[in-house]
Amino acid sequence: MNNSIAEEVKTEDINERIIGSVEGDPDGPTVVILAGMHGNESAGVEAVKNIIRTLDGIVPPIDGCLLGLRANISALQHNVRYIDEDMNRIWFPSIVNEVQETPEAELESSERVEMKRLLAALDGIDDKTNGPVIMADIHTFSADGWMFTITNSDPKQRKLLSNLHVPMVFGIEESLLGTALGYYQKQGYISFGLEGGQHTHQLTEYNTTASLMLLLQAVGCIEEQYVDQIEKYEKHMRSHTKYLPVETELVYQHIIENGDEFRMRSGYKNFQPIKKGERLATDKDGKIVARCDGYILMPLYQSQGNDGFFIIKEHES
Ligand SMILES: [Zn+2]
Structure with missing residues (x-):
């Protein structure tokens, strides 16, 4: 050029x-x-x-x-x-x-x-x-x-x-x-x-x-x-945003590796409360369950992207 x-x-x-x-x-x-x-x-x-x-x-x-x-x-x-x-x-x-x-x-x-x-x-x-x-x-x-x-x-x-x-x-x-x-x-x-x-x-x-x-x-x-x-x-x-927590912090991030065949269970929304042990998704190794209580954030419902979901909790200042 x-x-x-x-x-x-x-x-x-x-x-x-x-x-x-x-x-x-x-x-x-x-x-x-x-x-x-x-x-x-x-x-x-x-x-x-x-x-x-x-x-x-x-x-x-x-x-x-x-x-x-x-x-x-x-x-x-x-x-x-x-x-x-x-x-x-x-x-x-x-x-x-x-x-x-x-x-x-x-x-x-x-x-x-x-x-x-x-x-x-x-x-x-x-x-x-x-x-x-x-x-x-x-x-x-x-x-x-x-x-x-x-x-x-x-x-x-x-x-x-x-x-x-x-x-x-x-x-x-x-x-x-x-x-x-x-x-x-x-x-x-x-x-x-x-x-x-x-x-x-x-x-x-x-x-x-x-x-x-x-x-x-x-x-x-x-x-x-x-x-x-x-x-x-x-x-x-x-x-x-009246009913939402004002400040939260990340506690868990689910990273998808190539070939994982990750599938989020349907129906999850941002800030939906979840319980420890709840089945959130599946991949080639089986069930993926919540490791702790909290709110779910950005559950992945599209094919492109490497973060399956995040778990957040209320921030204690
Ligand atoms: Zn973006």
């Missing part, structure tokens, strides 16, 4: 990658929303579009900067979790460096090409404003049930995320290796994952929109009085 064609490809990609951006007072925070890291999870992309539509042109403008990006464009186009490898399991500094240094044509997977282009779109993000950078990575899941955030248990971050009225799950960010949220956390950003609901459930897009608007308010990008819907979103989120 000669230089001018390479530049053209880069510009085209950035145009497609940016779902939208809003720039206001440069002293405010920078909020980056990544959507569609898994291509069968497009509700996050729609939620970002809703937010951009709402905030574009409000007076006074937002404080800081908001940037919404499509993470895995090829997988989104094919409506699959990934093309060659899971894009949310390759964010190791060694891989990120290698991807940055390797010419695109020599990269070994579609997801590494996507990563290279996403990194280019994120280049210089710290320079946009003088405030902190907050990174939200938006996902959805295959089972029914409630939404949650994946976050560390740092008190400042907990305080910030409590404004979303979405249950927080601690510890997953340490057990899932190679996630974008983990990578950016180590870069010093406030970084968390938002699992907005079942992939195609009618409330998933709305709930994701609502909780991200509450995030923008909590970090100081927008003030309640200038955005009509904020009050409505807050009321909705409070009542939607």
Whole structure:
């Protein structure tokens, strides 16, 4: 590829990658929303579009900067979790460096090409404003049930995320290796994952929109009085998650190995209470039972993915 064609490809990609951006007072925070890291999870992309539509042109403008990006464009186009490898399991500094240094044509997977282009779109993000950078990575899941955030248990971050009225799950960010949220956390950003609901459930897009608007308010990008819907979103989120534990932590993760023939028992939903000894799934070796009491999280009801289910319990602070 000669230089001018390479530049053209880069510009085209950035145009497609940016779902939208809003720039206001440069002293405010920078909020980056990544959507569609898994291509069968497009509700996050729609939620970002809703937010951009709402905030574009409000007076006074937002404080800081908001940037919404499509993470895995090829997988989104094919409506699959990934093309060659899971894009949310390759964010190791060694891989990120290698991807940055390797010419695109020599990269070994579609997801590494996507990563290279996403990194280019994120280049210089710290320079946009003088405030902190907050990174939200938006996902959805295959089972029914409630939404949650994946976050560390740092008190400042907990305080910030409590404004979303979405249950927080601690510890997953340490057990899932190679996630974008983990990578950016180590870069010093406030970084968390938002699992907005079942992939195609009618409330998933709305709930994701609502909780991200509450995030923008909590970090100081927008003030309640200038955005009509904020009050409505807050009321909705409070009542939607009223009966759920506010803070939980991971106690068990069931990892699927190749050839396991894993099958989740039907009917499990996020935050469904389970009892020790309860049969949750089967694989080639037989029954898989719960090792402890708790709530089930993200039982897997799709073929792509390596985590069968998680068990969480209420966090004792
Ligand atoms: Zn996902």
